[in-house]
Amino acid sequence: MKNTDLIKLPFSKNNPILVQVLGVCSCLAVTAQLKPAVVMAISVTVVVMLSNLIISLMRNTIPPRIRIIVQLVVVSTLVVLVDQVLKAYMYDVSKQLSVFVGLIITNCIVMGRLEAFAMVQKPWPSLLDGLGNGLGYSVILITLGFVRELFGSGTLWGYPVMEKLGLYSIGYENNGLMIMPPMALILVGLIIWWHRSRNKDLCEQ
Amino acid sequence: MAKKNFSNTYIFIYSAVLVVVAALILTVVSVSLKPAQEKNQRAETKQMILKTIGIEATRDNADELYAQHITEADGHYTFDGGIILPLKGTGLWGPIWGYLALDNTSTVVGAVFDHKGETPGLGGEIATDKFAQRFIGKKMDTQAIHLKKNADKSNPYEVDAISGGTMTSNGVTAMLAKAYEDYKQIPDNPEIPEERKEATE
Numbered sequence: 257m258k259n260t261d262l263i264k265l266p267f268s269k270n271n272p273i274l275v276q277v278l279g280v281c282s283c284l285a286v287t288a289q290l291k292p293a294v295v296m297a298i299s300v301t302v303v304v305m306l307s308n309l310i311i312s313l314m315r316n317t318i319p320p321r322i323r324i325i326v327q328l329v330v331v332s333t334l335v336v337l338v339d340q341v342l343k344a345y346m347y348d349v350s351k352q353l354s355v356f357v358g359l360i361i362t363n364c365i366v367m368g369r370l371e372a373f374a375m376v377q378k379p380w381p382s383l384l385d386g387l388g389n390g391l392g393y394s395v396i397l398i399t400l401g402f403v404r405e406l407f408g409s410g411t412l413w414g415y416p417v418m419e420k421l422g423l424y425s426i427g428y429e430n431n432g433l434m435i436m437p438p439m440a441l442i443l444v445g446l447i448i449w450w451h452r453s454r455n456k457d458l459c460e461q
Numbered sequence: 462m463a464k465k466n467f468s469n470t471y472i473f474i475y476s477a478v479l480v481v482v483a484a485l486i487l488t489v490v491s492v493s494l495k496p497a498q499e500k501n502q503r504a505e506t507k508q509m510i511l512k513t514i515g516i517e518a519t520r521d522n523a524d525e526l527y528a529q530h531i532t533e534a535d536g537h538y539t540f541d542g543g544i545i546l547p548l549k550g551t552g553l554w555g556p557i558w559g560y561l562a563l564d565n566t567s568t569v570v571g572a573v574f575d576h577k578g579e580t581p582g583l584g585g586e587i588a589t590d591k592f593a594q595r596f597i598g599k600k601m602d603t604q605a606i607h608l609k610k611n612a613d614k615s616n617p618y619e620v621d622a623i624s625g626g627t628m629t630s631n632g633v634t635a636m637l638a639k640a641y642e643d644y645k646q647i648p649d650n651p652e653i654p655e656e657r658k659e660a661t662e
């Protein structure tokens with residue numbers, strides 16, 4: 257695989273959420289609003305890049321029988337480390353991120369990419385794979401966050417869009433279902449449907 | 462990649478070394494960063510308390526403003542014009558806390574909430590100003606404030622709960638009820654009749 261493909265493919269043909277169906281749980285939990293979705297997207301991208309790199313460097317020393325445990329130790333050490341440093345020097349950022357720490361460690365994309373890619377690839381391609389998958393995840397997360405916040409709360413990044421447009425005065429109401437996690441699942445389903453219909457080669461027989 | 466054969470001894474040593482190294486890194490980082498982190502947390506608590514009485518402090522001037530405006534009493538705080546009650550409870554995933562400033566008529570003049578790990582966008586919304594604003598003007602005199610879906614905005618004891626954050630909202634209701642019990646015990650509580658106040662003094 258070419259290096260450019262490592263970045264390009266996860267956006268569409270090998271998207272972690274749409275095609276690999278990884279990281280769906282966090283995608284339901286944090287997309288009720290745009291801001292947490294963006295914070296989560298950035299955090300996961302950084303973590304998946306770094307952990308891919310570290311695991312790739314260690315890959316020849318890791319005994320296959322305990323590889324999952326080793327991956328877990330590396331990922332959680334990394335995430336807790338970043339959280340600690342932020343708490344000391346960038347307290348406001350850490351306030352935003354600390355709730356995500358548990359979500360990032362258990363994010364299936366991180367483990368999935370370590371298993372599928374970093375365990376058998378050299379460090380540089382692994383780093384790029386992490387970047388690509390992180391960005392592919394981000395695109396879906398931010399899309400969901402945008403739609404759900406706009407129609408669920410009538411705001412975007414906290415800015416009251418619908419109110420400024422004057423829609424409430426003519427009888428518009430927010431869709432409460434948009435706030436609930438099931439709606440995120442429905443939206444992901446719709447996006448997958450649309451995505452498959454455009455990429456017939458992805459359809460299972 | 463050709464899978465090498467790893468002996469059991471190797472696996473044991475490998476995992477032991479890995480865990481020790483990881484633990485060592487985390488311990489060193491945690492211990493060396495602790496003073497800076499605690500300083501931030503103390504300043505944040507002061508910022509939160511100041512916020513309930515409408516003073517926006519930064520982390521740098523929080524100490525100074527706190528000393529000017531707030532007096533610490535037994536289990537609560539006082540400011541010029543009322544009492545600040547600390548709130549402590551549990552949400553869905555972990556601790557939640559906050560402060561509630563009451564004036565001499567037990568009316569809420571300011572509130573602030575925070576949480577450790579509630580779901581962002583759902584229960585995590587309690588930390589927003591938008592949520593805290595809902596408490597202003599509510600009363601803690603004859604009963605505690607509680608959270609309710611589709612609350613009646615004119616009812617001084619009801620505050621609108623968070624959609625999708627029912628468990629966290631219940632946690633907030635529980636900690637308000639607890640704070641109300643504590644509030645009743647405070648000797649200079651204006652709601653306590655004069656004669657009982659004398660008895661406690």
